[in-house]
Structure formats: structure tokens, C-alpha cells
Amino acid sequence: MTTPHPPKVAGINPPAPAPAHTSSPAVPGPPAAPEPGAPPAQGPPADAPAGPSPARxxxxxxxxxxxxxxxxxxxxxxxxxxxxxxxxxxxxxxxxxxxxxxxxxxxxxxxxxxxxxxxxxxxxxxxxxxxxxxxxxxxxxxxxxxxxxxxxxxxxxxxxxxxxxxxxxxxxxxxxxxxxxxxxxxxxxxxxxxxxxxxxxxxxxxxxxxxxxxxxxxxxxxxxxxxxxxxxxxxxxxxxxxxxxxxxxxxxxxxxxTLATLREELLPRRLPRVPGVRLAVRHHPGADGGGAWYDALPLPEGALGLAIGAVTDSGPGAIAAMGRLRASLRAYAVMEGEDPVAVLSDLELLLRLTEPHRTATALFAYCEPAERKVVVAGAGHCAPLIVGGGRVEYVDTTLSAPLGMLACWEAPSVEIEPAPGETLLFYSDGLLRRAGGSADRAFARLHRAAASVPRAARHDPEAVADHVLRAVLPKDAAGAAGGTAADDMVLLVAHFD
Missing domain, CATH: 3.30.450.40 (GAF domain)
Structure with a gap:
């Protein structure tokens, strides 16, 4: 008896064919007595094939x-x-x-x-x-x-x-x-x-x-x-x-x-307009709900504060901590924004007192566009990248520990004088992780991407942001920028006119 084979299932050939479902044979009983006048019952021929056994x-x-x-x-x-x-x-x-x-x-x-x-x-x-x-x-x-x-x-x-x-x-x-x-x-x-x-x-x-x-x-x-x-x-x-x-x-x-909506509500809805500086941002949240954040706020006397950072861990707790940290930094920036070291020191003290089991990285830049001056301090965060006609280089913000890791945090600030037409790139470490490879290779890849921005696009911060992401992030099967979706990614671009 040939048993039918089931159709292949989504490219899988089932290891065992499904045999025909036969019904159970009737259990033989004593022969019925023949009726009067009926011919005697004839048995099966001697050479007739036997039916399937109950065991089979x-x-x-x-x-x-x-x-x-x-x-x-x-x-x-x-x-x-x-x-x-x-x-x-x-x-x-x-x-x-x-x-x-x-x-x-x-x-x-x-x-x-x-x-x-x-x-x-x-x-x-x-x-x-x-x-x-x-x-x-x-x-x-x-x-x-x-x-x-x-x-x-x-x-x-x-x-x-x-x-x-x-x-x-x-x-x-x-x-x-x-x-x-x-x-x-x-x-x-x-x-x-x-x-x-x-x-x-x-x-x-x-x-x-x-x-x-x-x-x-x-x-x-x-x-x-x-x-x-x-x-x-x-x-x-x-x-x-x-x-x-x-x-x-x-x-x-x-x-x-729901998590993505909460995260977006805790970040700036729009970037401020400050004479002398044009801004653009690209934020791609990770699937795990990380705590990367950014901020841009106008300050007294035509100044501008730019911040970027990340909170350890992921999920709703990290997003809530990110919101508290960003709100606190805005308050400190309004009070003493001209001294980025003091802003980050106050932020570190607040984090250590209110959330002693959490660490965070942060970078704050105090910009005076009219004076062509930017003062930057960082706490364990990636150094910004300055891009211009004659230079593409990382800003040396000195090595410093993340917030919440030392009993007393302090690190020197660094002053930058961007020339007209130059651009500052602030980015999260999630951008580097999405780029793939080791940290050195990711930094080199970002440097090459910034240096390869077409000359016609260097005066448009939106075009600069798009070009850098296309050049840094690996491509998926459809040719779009991909990367490890578990990491939050932030790229903040500031172009000085």
C-alpha cells in the first residue's frame, strides 16, 4: 500500500510521511446461522489476499x-x-x-x-x-x-x-x-x-x-x-x-x-532659532527604549546651550531618568550656562544624591555665535567633531569619568572658535555602536563621513546630517541605513553662519 505524502511545508519536507488514516477493522464474531433453505456459506478463496492486521x-x-x-x-x-x-x-x-x-x-x-x-x-x-x-x-x-x-x-x-x-x-x-x-x-x-x-x-x-x-x-x-x-x-x-x-x-x-511616545514627549519638540547658528537633529530610538537624549535651548544675551547625553540601562526607568536629567540640566544651564563645568558638576551632584545606583554621560556646550566662541565640557561622553573647509577633527574635551562614578566630578573645559561656515557634530555612542566594528573603526568611519560631505551641502545642517548617517550606518537589504536597532542614536548638527 502506497501512503500519500503531505505537501511540503514552507520549504520543509516533513521527516515522516503521513500514512492514510484507515478505520479500525470490525472484530470477527461467531458466524450467523444460515436461514432455512439458504445455500451454505462459502468461505474466501484460498488465494485471496488477507486484509491489514489490527497491529498494522x-x-x-x-x-x-x-x-x-x-x-x-x-x-x-x-x-x-x-x-x-x-x-x-x-x-x-x-x-x-x-x-x-x-x-x-x-x-x-x-x-x-x-x-x-x-x-x-x-x-x-x-x-x-x-x-x-x-x-x-x-x-x-x-x-x-x-x-x-x-x-x-x-x-x-x-x-x-x-x-x-x-x-x-x-x-x-x-x-x-x-x-x-x-x-x-x-x-x-x-x-x-x-x-x-x-x-x-x-x-x-x-x-x-x-x-x-x-x-x-x-x-x-x-x-x-x-x-x-x-x-x-x-x-x-x-x-x-x-x-x-x-x-x-x-x-x-x-x-x-507607548514607550516611544513618552520618550519623544521628553525631548525637544522643535529646535530653537538663534541668530548665527542653524541646527538639525536626527534621533532614532532603539528597540530596547534606551536613555539617550539631546537638548538645545536659547540662553540670555543671544547665547545657545547644546547638550547631549545618555543614561545607563534601558526601558521605562531609563527614559524617566533621562527626562529628569534633561530638565535639571536646563535649569542649571539657565543659571550658570557660561560655565559648562559648573553645569555638569551640579548635575553630577544631583544624580549622586537622588539616584546613587545610576550613571550617565553628558556633554554641554555654551555657544556665543556673535563672539564666535563655544565652550565645551564633557563627562564620559564622545568628543564632538568640527567640520570645515580646512579641517575635520575631533575636539579634545579631555578624558573624564561619567556622572555618578566618582565622589566629586570635575573636568576642565575646552574653548573652540568655529570659523564662518564650519559645523559642529554632537552624537551619541549609540551612533558608533550602530556603525559596527571596534570603537576606533567607528570613530574613523564617522571622521571619513564628515570629511566626505559634498561642498554644496556643507552649509545646510539637514543635508550634513543625512549624508553622515548614510555614510556611517551599514546598509540593510533594501539599501537603507540600518545598524543595531537596540541602541538609541542621536546626531545633533550646529552650523555657524
């Missing part, structure tokens, strides 16, 4: 179960390695298509309003195809909702994960005529849909990531067809796991967005 049937069933479990394990492991919602939806579509034997599909996700916007991903469907599907009318209350509700309109009520099948759409008179028209236009003749439903809506124990029915998935067949009972069972189990994974990803994205 059990063995086949066990092999089928092992194959199904192996396939599900491979698929769920692939899904668990996805880190984003759209990646997970794409993997769900591919795995579901292999389980039910379909070629195309669509999944739509509509989390709660507070947790994000609807997301739709197609498999084997272009934008024009999705546009046609979006025109399907929605009629019932049980669908997944959203712009593609017409295709998922007849899903079962919440709590029922049996799915909905349309094995022959062209001849299904119960369907809306528009549905049959779209199916003919796109070339699909059957569909199988499953809800994406978390544990909370099924009456199971509460889970903090549970979000009820969050969407639906549908797979399309080019010919009239429908999945058998085994395929439906496997697809239902897989979609149940996938829904919980998606619910966790939605919660994680929501937490990251």
Missing part, C-alpha cells in the same frame, strides 16, 4: 499522529521566530496554505482600537486583487470586520473555531452575486476561512495577552475543493497557536509605541 492499522495511525505533530512543531517554531506582526501574518498564511492545500490566501487583523490599526497581508494576491476583494459586501455580524469583512462575513460565532468552507463558489447560489463575480475575476473557485480567536473569547483561563477575536484568515483554491477533516483539524490547531502569538506581538508593539 494501529501502527499506521500512530505514524500519522507523529507526522502531524512533527509538522505542527516545525510550523510553530517558524512562527515563534517572527518578531513583527506583518512577518507573523505572512508566515501564518504560508503555513496555513500548506496545511489545507491552497495556493493563495488573505489574513486581516483588527486589534482593539487602543492596540493598533488594522493590518491585511495577502499571499499570491496583488494590490489590485486586494482592491477587488475589498468591494465584497458584508452582510452578517459574525465576520472579522474591517475592509475585507465580505470575504470573512460568514465565520462562525465567537467560540466556534470550525471555520467556513465554500467548496464550489461559481455554483453556490447562496453567495452574493458580487462574490461570485470577484471570484471569477481573480480565478479562485473555493475558499476556506478560519477565525483568529484568542483564549479569552473561548471562555478559557484569562491571559494578559488575550484579545478575543482579532481577525480572520481565508485560503483560496483555483479549482472547486475543500480541506478534509484532518487538514481542518491541523489548520485549526495551528491558527489557535498563531492567534496567541499575534496577540503577544500586538501587546509588545503597543508597549513599544
Amino acid at each position: 492499522v494501529v501502527q499506521d495511525r500512530l505514524a500519522g499522529w507523529v507526522s502531524d505533530l512533527t509538522t505542527l512543531q516545525e510550523l510553530t517554531e517558524r512562527l515563534s521566530r517572527t518578531a513583527g506582526v506583518e512577518d507573523a501574518l505572512g508566515e501564518l498564511l504560508r503555513a496555513g496554505a500548506s496545511l489545507v492545500g491552497a495556493g493563495r490566501g488573505l489574513v486581516t487583523l483588527h486589534p482593539a482600537a487602543a492596540h493598533g490599526h488594522p493590518v491585511t497581508v495577502g499571499l499570491g494576491l496583488g494590490h489590485a486583487d486586494l482592491g477587488h476583494i475589498e468591494t465584497l459586501p458584508a452582510g452578517g455580524p459574525q465576520g472579522s470586520g474591517g475592509p475585507y469583512a465580505g470575504l470573512l462575513d460568514d465565520l462562525p460565532p465567537v467560540g466556534d473555531r470550525s471555520g467556513t468552507v465554500h467548496p464550489d463558489i461559481p455554483h453556490d447560489s447562496a453567495l452574493d452575486p458580487r462574490h461570485r463575480e470577484v471570484a471569477a475575476r481573480l480565478g479562485y473557485a473555493a475558499s476556506y476561512a478560519l477565525p483568529l480567536e484568542s483564549a479569552a473569547s473561548r471562555g478559557e483561563p484569562a491571559d494578559p495577552t488575550a484579545a478575543g477575536r482579532i481577525g480572520g484568515a481565508v485560503w483560496l483554491y483555483d479549482e472547486p475543493a475543500e480541506p478534509d477533516e484532518r487538514q481542518r483539524h491541523l489548520a485549526g490547531l495551528y491558527c489557535g497557536y498563531a492567534t496567541e502569538h499575534l496577540a503577544r506581538l500586538i501587546e509588545l508593539d503597543h508597549a513599544r509605541q
Whole structure:
């Protein structure tokens, strides 16, 4: 007996083929007595083949179960390695298509309003195809909702994960005529849909990531067809796991967005305009919610204060500490900004008294554009880079310990006299880490990037910032600047007219 092989799953050939699920043979009993006048019962011919033994049937069933479990394990492991919602939806579509034997599909996700916007991903469907599907009318209350509700309109009520099948759409008179028209236009003749439903809506124990029915998935067949009972069972189990994974990803994205909003609110909403200086900034927060920060504030008598720093650790605690540190530095800068060493000394004392277990780096520059003078002091932070027509060099701010590491912090300041047309670059150590390689190579790469700014762009701080980032950061597969997304990255550019 030749056992059928299941379709390959997302490039994986299951290690054990799934044997045919045969039914258990009937247990033989005593022969029934022949009726009066009936001819005597004839036994099977001597050379007739014997049927499968009960042991063989059990063995086949066990092999089928092992194959199904192996396939599900491979698929769920692939899904668990996805880190984003759209990646997970794409993997769900591919795995579901292999389980039910379909070629195309669509999944739509509509989390709660507070947790994000609807997301739709197609498999084997272009934008024009999705546009046609979006025109399907929605009629019932049980669908997944959203712009593609017409295709998922007849899903079962919440709590029922049996799915909905349309094995022959062209001849299904119960369907809306528009549905049959779209199916003919796109070339699909059957569909199988499953809800994406978390544990909370099924009456199971509460889970903090549970979000009820969050969407639906549908797979399309080019010919009239429908999945058998085994395929439906496997697809239902897989979609149940996938829904919980998606619910966790939605919660994680929501937490990251909340953290990013909090971080942005603690940083300057706009840069000040001070005669003689033009500013630009690029801030790319890391995925871990780091505490890198920057500031630019106008000071009395036409002066300008520029600051950049980073708080150790990551997460909400580091972001809150960053906000407190930046607010304190602004107050000290207004009171004694002309002496950057005094500003950082006061900041170190505050940090040591209020948060003795935390350290931070900081750099503060007091700029007098009319006098062409900049006084800089740093506490464990990267030295700024000055870029001009005749020089590209790092400013020697002397070595100093980060804030909170010594009983009494103090370091000398350094004075810079930028010529007209020169630019100062302040940056976080996250920029260097995203550049990759050792610290020396990262500093050299930043130096080369600053030196390679086109002459026509040197008077535009926005263009300078964009060029430096493109030259310093490694490129991803799409050619965009990438790097290690876990690190906060700040680049503050000050151009002196």
C-alpha cells in the first residue's frame, strides 16, 4: 500500500510521511446461522489476499499522529521566530496554505482600537486583487470586520473555531452575486476561512495577552475543493497557536509605541532659532527604549546651550531618568550656562544624591555665535567633531569619568572658535555602536563621513546630517541605513553662519 505524502511545508519536507488514516477493522464474531433453505456459506478463496492486521492499522495511525505533530512543531517554531506582526501574518498564511492545500490566501487583523490599526497581508494576491476583494459586501455580524469583512462575513460565532468552507463558489447560489463575480475575476473557485480567536473569547483561563477575536484568515483554491477533516483539524490547531502569538506581538508593539511616545514627549519638540547658528537633529530610538537624549535651548544675551547625553540601562526607568536629567540640566544651564563645568558638576551632584545606583554621560556646550566662541565640557561622553573647509577633527574635551562614578566630578573645559561656515557634530555612542566594528573603526568611519560631505551641502545642517548617517550606518537589504536597532542614536548638527 502506497501512503500519500503531505505537501511540503514552507520549504520543509516533513521527516515522516503521513500514512492514510484507515478505520479500525470490525472484530470477527461467531458466524450467523444460515436461514432455512439458504445455500451454505462459502468461505474466501484460498488465494485471496488477507486484509491489514489490527497491529498494522494501529501502527499506521500512530505514524500519522507523529507526522502531524512533527509538522505542527516545525510550523510553530517558524512562527515563534517572527518578531513583527506583518512577518507573523505572512508566515501564518504560508503555513496555513500548506496545511489545507491552497495556493493563495488573505489574513486581516483588527486589534482593539487602543492596540493598533488594522493590518491585511495577502499571499499570491496583488494590490489590485486586494482592491477587488475589498468591494465584497458584508452582510452578517459574525465576520472579522474591517475592509475585507465580505470575504470573512460568514465565520462562525465567537467560540466556534470550525471555520467556513465554500467548496464550489461559481455554483453556490447562496453567495452574493458580487462574490461570485470577484471570484471569477481573480480565478479562485473555493475558499476556506478560519477565525483568529484568542483564549479569552473561548471562555478559557484569562491571559494578559488575550484579545478575543482579532481577525480572520481565508485560503483560496483555483479549482472547486475543500480541506478534509484532518487538514481542518491541523489548520485549526495551528491558527489557535498563531492567534496567541499575534496577540503577544500586538501587546509588545503597543508597549513599544507607548514607550516611544513618552520618550519623544521628553525631548525637544522643535529646535530653537538663534541668530548665527542653524541646527538639525536626527534621533532614532532603539528597540530596547534606551536613555539617550539631546537638548538645545536659547540662553540670555543671544547665547545657545547644546547638550547631549545618555543614561545607563534601558526601558521605562531609563527614559524617566533621562527626562529628569534633561530638565535639571536646563535649569542649571539657565543659571550658570557660561560655565559648562559648573553645569555638569551640579548635575553630577544631583544624580549622586537622588539616584546613587545610576550613571550617565553628558556633554554641554555654551555657544556665543556673535563672539564666535563655544565652550565645551564633557563627562564620559564622545568628543564632538568640527567640520570645515580646512579641517575635520575631533575636539579634545579631555578624558573624564561619567556622572555618578566618582565622589566629586570635575573636568576642565575646552574653548573652540568655529570659523564662518564650519559645523559642529554632537552624537551619541549609540551612533558608533550602530556603525559596527571596534570603537576606533567607528570613530574613523564617522571622521571619513564628515570629511566626505559634498561642498554644496556643507552649509545646510539637514543635508550634513543625512549624508553622515548614510555614510556611517551599514546598509540593510533594501539599501537603507540600518545598524543595531537596540541602541538609541542621536546626531545633533550646529552650523555657524
